Amino acid sequence: MVRIGYLTRAEEPRIPQTFLEPVSEDEGVQGARLAIADNNTTGRFLNQRFDLVEVTVPEDGRVEDAVRDLAGQGVRLLVADLKEDALLAAAAAPEAADMLIFNTRAPDDDLRNERCRANLLHVTPSRRMQADALAQYLASRKWMNWLLVVGRTPQDAAYADAIRAAAKRYRAKIVEEKRWTFEDANRRVDTGHVTVQSEILTFTQGTEHDVLVVADEADGFGEYLLYQTWLPRPVVGTHGLVPTAWSRVHEQWGATQIHSRFERQAGRWMRPRDYTAWMAVRAVGEAATRTKSADPAALAAFVRGPDFTLPAFKGQGLTFRDWDGQLRQPVLLAGPRVLVSVSPQPGYLHQFSELDTLGDDRPESRCRNR
Amino acid sequence: MSLTGGAARIGALALLGFAVAQPAQADTIFVSNEKSNTVSVVDGGKLQVVATIKVGRRPRGITFNEDMTQIFVCVGDDNRIDVIDVATQKVVDRLPSGPDPELFVLDPQGHRLYVANEDDNMVSVVDIATKKIIGEIQVGVEPEGMGVSPDGKILVNTSETTNMAHFIDTESHKIIDNVLVDARPRVAQFTGDGRFVWVSSEVGGTVSVIDAASRKLVHKISFAVQGVPRESIQPVGIQLTSDGQRAFVALGPANRVAEIDAKTYEVKRYHLVGQRVWNLALSPDEKRLYTTNGVSNDMSVMDLERGRVVKSISVGGAPWGVIVKP
Numbered sequence: 001m002v003r004i005g006y007l008t009r010a011e012e013p014r015i016p017q018t019f020l021e022p023v024s025e026d027e028g029v030q031g032a033r034l035a036i037a038d039n040n041t042t043g044r045f046l047n048q049r050f051d052l053v054e055v056t057v058p059e060d061g062r063v064e065d066a067v068r069d070l071a072g073q074g075v076r077l078l079v080a081d082l083k084e085d086a087l088l089a090a091a092a093a094p095e096a097a098d099m100l101i102f103n104t105r106a107p108d109d110d111l112r113n114e115r116c117r118a119n120l121l122h123v124t125p126s127r128r129m130q131a132d133a134l135a136q137y138l139a140s141r142k143w144m145n146w147l148l149v150v151g152r153t154p155q156d157a158a159y160a161d162a163i164r165a166a167a168k169r170y171r172a173k174i175v176e177e178k179r180w181t182f183e184d185a186n187r188r189v190d191t192g193h194v195t196v197q198s199e200i201l202t203f204t205q206g207t208e209h210d211v212l213v214v215a216d217e218a219d220g221f222g223e224y225l226l227y228q229t230w231l232p233r234p235v236v237g238t239h240g241l242v243p244t245a246w247s248r249v250h251e252q253w254g255a256t257q258i259h260s261r262f263e264r265q266a267g268r269w270m271r272p273r274d275y276t277a278w279m280a281v282r283a284v285g286e287a288a289t290r291t292k293s294a295d296p297a298a299l300a301a302f303v304r305g306p307d308f309t310l311p312a313f314k315g316q317g318l319t320f321r322d323w324d325g326q327l328r329q330p331v332l333l334a335g336p337r338v339l340v341s342v343s344p345q346p347g348y349l350h351q352f353s354e355l356d357t358l359g360d361d362r363p364e365s366r367c368r369n370r
Numbered sequence: 371m372s373l374t375g376g377a378a379r380i381g382a383l384a385l386l387g388f389a390v391a392q393p394a395q396a397d398t399i400f401v402s403n404e405k406s407n408t409v410s411v412v413d414g415g416k417l418q419v420v421a422t423i424k425v426g427r428r429p430r431g432i433t434f435n436e437d438m439t440q441i442f443v444c445v446g447d448d449n450r451i452d453v454i455d456v457a458t459q460k461v462v463d464r465l466p467s468g469p470d471p472e473l474f475v476l477d478p479q480g481h482r483l484y485v486a487n488e489d490d491n492m493v494s495v496v497d498i499a500t501k502k503i504i505g506e507i508q509v510g511v512e513p514e515g516m517g518v519s520p521d522g523k524i525l526v527n528t529s530e531t532t533n534m535a536h537f538i539d540t541e542s543h544k545i546i547d548n549v550l551v552d553a554r555p556r557v558a559q560f561t562g563d564g565r566f567v568w569v570s571s572e573v574g575g576t577v578s579v580i581d582a583a584s585r586k587l588v589h590k591i592s593f594a595v596q597g598v599p600r601e602s603i604q605p606v607g608i609q610l611t612s613d614g615q616r617a618f619v620a621l622g623p624a625n626r627v628a629e630i631d632a633k634t635y636e637v638k639r640y641h642l643v644g645q646r647v648w649n650l651a652l653s654p655d656e657k658r659l660y661t662t663n664g665v666s667n668d669m670s671v672m673d674l675e676r677g678r679v680v681k682s683i684s685v686g687g688a689p690w691g692v693i694v695k696p
Contacts, residue, residue, distance in 0.1 A: 038511045041491055042532040045510065045548040254530060254554075257512050260470075260489045282531075289533065289550065311531065311553040311573040315623075316601040354599055 001049045002039075002294045004284055005075035006032045006277070007066055009057045009086055017223040022268055028081040028104065029054060030266040031274030034258075035281030037265070039288070048288050052281070057086075064093040071095035076296035077102075079280045081273060084108045084115075091117045100300040102280035105273055109162060112324040112360055116367035121303070121325045123283070124276045127162035129359035130243040133331030133343035134213075134236060135166035136357070140345045143210035147233075148177045149225065151216040159215035159238065176207040180221055200228035213237040226336075240336070243343070246275035247334035252342075255313040279312050279327070286310055314342075321356070324367040328355040397653050398695045399660055401669055402429040402443055403686025409443060410669075410685040411459060414653065414694070417671060417681050421459050425452045431473040432691035435498070436480025441693070444471040444485070451483065451496070456695065466503050468494035473557075475516040475525070477540065484525050484540075486513040493527050495543065505543045509536045517558035517567055519582060526567050528555035535569050535578075537585055547585040551578040557649075559608040561632070570605035570619060577605050577619055579635065589635045591619075598624045607649035611656050618659055620647040627661060627672070643670035644682055648689070654696040662689035 006029055013025045032052055039050040053075055057066045063086045070078060076099050080087050084106045091101050096119055103111065103122045112126050125133075138144070146167060150160040160177075167174050182199065204212065204225070212229060214237040216222035222239030234240060248259065248269040258278070262270040270278075286309075287302040288294060302308055309317030314330045321328060333341040348357040356362070397414025407429060411421040426445030429452070433442050441454040442465065449470060453463035467474075470489040474496075477484065482504075483496040493513055495505035510532025517526040518540070525538040528551070535558060537547040552574020559568045566588065567580045577591040593603045604622030610632060611617070617630040626640040627647060644663025647670070651660045659672040662685075669689060671681040 038531055041511050042529075042534070045532070045534060045536075045545075254488075254512060257470075257488050257530075286533075309553060309573070311533075315573075316604075317553050317573045317575075353601070355601075 001051055002284060002288055002296075002299070003051050003053055003073065003075050003077075004032075004036070004281055005070040005073075005078040006052055006054045006081065007057070007063065007070065007078060007090060008055075008081040009061070009063065009083075010059045014219070017219050017221075024268055024271070026266065027271050028273040028277045030262065031104075031270065031277035031279075032079055032281050034262055034265055034274075035278040035285065038261075038278075038282060039285030042285060042289055046289060046292060048292075048294060050281075050285060050288070063090040066090070067093040067099070068095045071099070076100065077284050077299060079104055079277055081105050081277060084111060087111070087120075088115060088117070091120050098297075100296075100303065102283070104276035104280050108158060109360070112326050113366035116324055116369050118370050121320055121327070123280045123327050124272070125245050125329060125331055126326060126359050127159055128165060129326075129329075129331055131159075131162035131166035132169065132358045133243040133333065134241070135163075135170040135172060136343045136345040136348055137241075137333050137341050138211060138236065139170040139172060140347070143234075144172045145175045145209045145211075146172055147204070147206065147209040147212045148174050149180055149204075149212060149214045149216075150177065151180045151214075151218065151220055151222075153218055155217040156215045159217055163213055163215060163237065174213075175209050178203065178206070180216070182221065196224045197228060200224060201230055204229040204231070206230075209233060211236050212240075214239050241340055242334050243331050244272055244334050245329065245331065246270060246272040247332055247339070249334050249337065249339045250313070250332050251339070253313045253315040258313055275312075279310060279318075282312070283308075283310050316355075321362070323362045323365045323370065324360060325370065326359060328353060328358075330355065331358060396696060397658075399651070399669070400432060400441060400693050400695070401662055401685045401689045402432040402691040403688060404428055404430055404664070404690040405687030407445075408686045409441070409454065410689070412669065412683060412685070414658075417683055419683065419685060422686065423454055423459050423461065425454070425461055426450060426464075430690045431471065432693050433474065433476050433483075434693060434695065435476065438695050442474070442476070442483060443691075444474055446470050446472055446488075451485070463501075465496055465498065465501050466494075467496065468492060468503060468506070473514055473516050475518045477518055478520060478522040484516050484518065484527075486516050486527060488512050488514060488530075491529070493525070493538070507538055507543050507545070509538075509545070510534050510548075515556050515558040515569065517560050519560050520562065520564045524582065526558040526560070526569075528558050528569055530554045530556070530572075533571075533574075535567065535580060537582075549578075549580050549585050549587065551580075551587075552576045552590070556606045557608050559610060561610055562612055562614055568608050568610070568617065570608055572604045572606055572622065575600065575603045575605065577608065577630075591630060591635050591637065593619075593621060593624075593628055593637060593640075595621070595624055595626055595640050598626070607647070607661075609650040609652050609659065611652065618650050618652075620650050620661060622646055622648070623665075625663075627659065627670075629677075639677070641672060641677075641679060643672070643679060644668045649691050651692040651694045653694050660692050660694065662692045664688050664690060 399412040427447035431444035468487040510529025512530035515528035552571035554573035607620035645665035
């Protein structure tokens with residue numbers, strides 16, 4: 001029996017601005033459950049069983065305690081659906097020293113650099129990977145002048161940092177930056193769209209640009225920018241054209257099959273957190289299939305080793321970067337209704353892997369703890 | 371014949387073609403176009419599209435019936451198999467398939483179709499005469515490739531996420547063995563003598579050659595094309611010549627077909643074809659190889675005597691499967 005832990009923390013459910021998306025309280029764990037089922041389907045042929053141990057820490061609870069409990073239950077392979085600080089606290093717990101933890105949620109670039117840890121693998125793409133994926137596409141279109149609109153949260157600031165780095169890398173110009181300082185509004189108000197329409201028209205006046213890049217990870221206002229701008233310009237970033245690990249609009253490379261399986265199980269569309277959790281649990285399954293072992297140490301060693309590769313509906317096998325533990329992966333560029341493109345874009349070459357044109361490449365990495 | 375799996379049958383038909391002295395020019399090639407929901411009919415003499423047959427949504431797997439009077443096409447998004455009458459070039463019937471059929475294989479006796487149901491971790495057994503599903507076999511996650519031994523006794527199914535070739539007894543419908551292969555196995559093809567099964571792994575970038583009797587891996591073929599990133603080498607379609615000497619493997623977005631010595635497993639050459647080459651078919655006289663190129667929406671015609679591509683023919687949108695009738 002291969003036991004895989006799944007650790008998350010209770011939180012208020014995310015309320016999307018759009019009414020087309022349901023409010024879901026089981027993002028992430030549904031992907032892990034699907035991967036356990038997939039692992040067990042494969043495991044039938046090899047006499048292997050997989051078990052998911054799900055733990056939800058209360059909002060004010062300590063993740064370290066949960067890690068200790070999981071370790072006591074024999075868990076050495078842990079899927080962490082946690083934000084940055086909680087993730088680092090979990091990874092620093094004494095019992096986590098001999099665990100392999102899969103980060104399936106936190107996109108923070110410093111987790112891959114200054115705050116990197118030897119027992120962490122990052123399945124979710126970093127902000128920098130997302131920004132590079134977007135920048136390559138914009139550069140391929142020669143849309144090189146960007147108006148950057150940044151929300152009020154620290155995550156938005158981090159997203160904007162990644163966008164600035166990508167602009168520098170691909171020689172685009174951020175012609176102007178604007179801070180979104182309006183109070184985040186409830187998505188339902190009796191006065192409707194009228195305020196938004198006048199607010200954004202005046203807010204987006206300014207320097208001529210090709211695209212508006214929005215940094216609004218919390219989904220507070222980004223949705224409102226589309227079609228409301230002063231100039232008729234596309235919106236990209238966290239809204240509009242979105243670089244992402246996963247989207248329902250993606251159907252290539254067999255993705256249709258996992259969408260169907262997931263929707264049958266969860267009764268809703270698969271979200272990026274579900275997909276990354278699926279990848280983490282499948283990574284363990286793949287290691288178990290290849291090594292024919294159930295020993296967590298052997299599985300962890302295989303996942304970190306040179307022979308590991310994960311097929312995950314992206315048209316090529318995915319591998320972990322040895323310098324920062326980040327999973328190399330193509331990044332989708334999803335429009336609101338259909339897939340627009342997948343980066344890396346053709347022509348962005350690399351001496352080792354074209355996927356390393358996205359995110360922190362080996363010479364740039366500031367990770368020293370691995 | 372690329373997707374029918376019976377290399378022995380290809381040989382027999384090639385001999386038949388020879389016996390009645392039909393010239394190569396009489397070949398008719400049928401290509402399933404995944405995006406435009408059609409089957410293109412190409413005249414092998416003129417090398418031109420001469421007809422386009424409207425079929426159900428997302429046609430991919432395509433094969434002839436036993437006497438080549440009918441064509442079966444998996445139309446995945448309509449969850450069925452369309453039956454085309456070769457003489458009138460029209461869809462005349464349909465067969466059940468189970469959900470989301472992609473690839474299938476006709477048993478050598480011509481009575482049954484074995485269909486991979488990608489969505490359901492299942493292989494369906496379809497009786498052609500009664501138009502009924504007479505059996506379902508649970509396999510790994512995302513079943514895809516289907517091959518049948520020349521004697522019809524062993525069926526091989528590949529599962530894309532489980533990464534195995536499942537060996538199935540066609541009498542009992544039971545899995546007798548599972549062979550682990552590289553990531554995302556797509557096509558399974560028996561050799562004409564039934565001794566080996568070739569399995570292409572799209573994401574793994576290899577072809578595994580499995581001994582059909584012992585179910586042991588006897589060789590793994592790797593590919594390397596200068597100037598093409600390793601990740602772009604994605605083997606899919608496989609064709610073996612009836613004399614067992616040569617093999618051809620479509621390498622997907624590498625835009626190449628690998629020519630392999632089927633005895634030594636050495637890759638002899640890489641032939642440049644159209645973009646994203648999916649599947650292959652040999653002409654009955656084995657003087658030509660036809661390829662479907664999913665991105666460039668065309669079919670490459672390779673002259674095997676001269677060892678080069680002689681023509682590209684525009685077909686429908688996203689061509690996928692290809693079969694040839696003498």
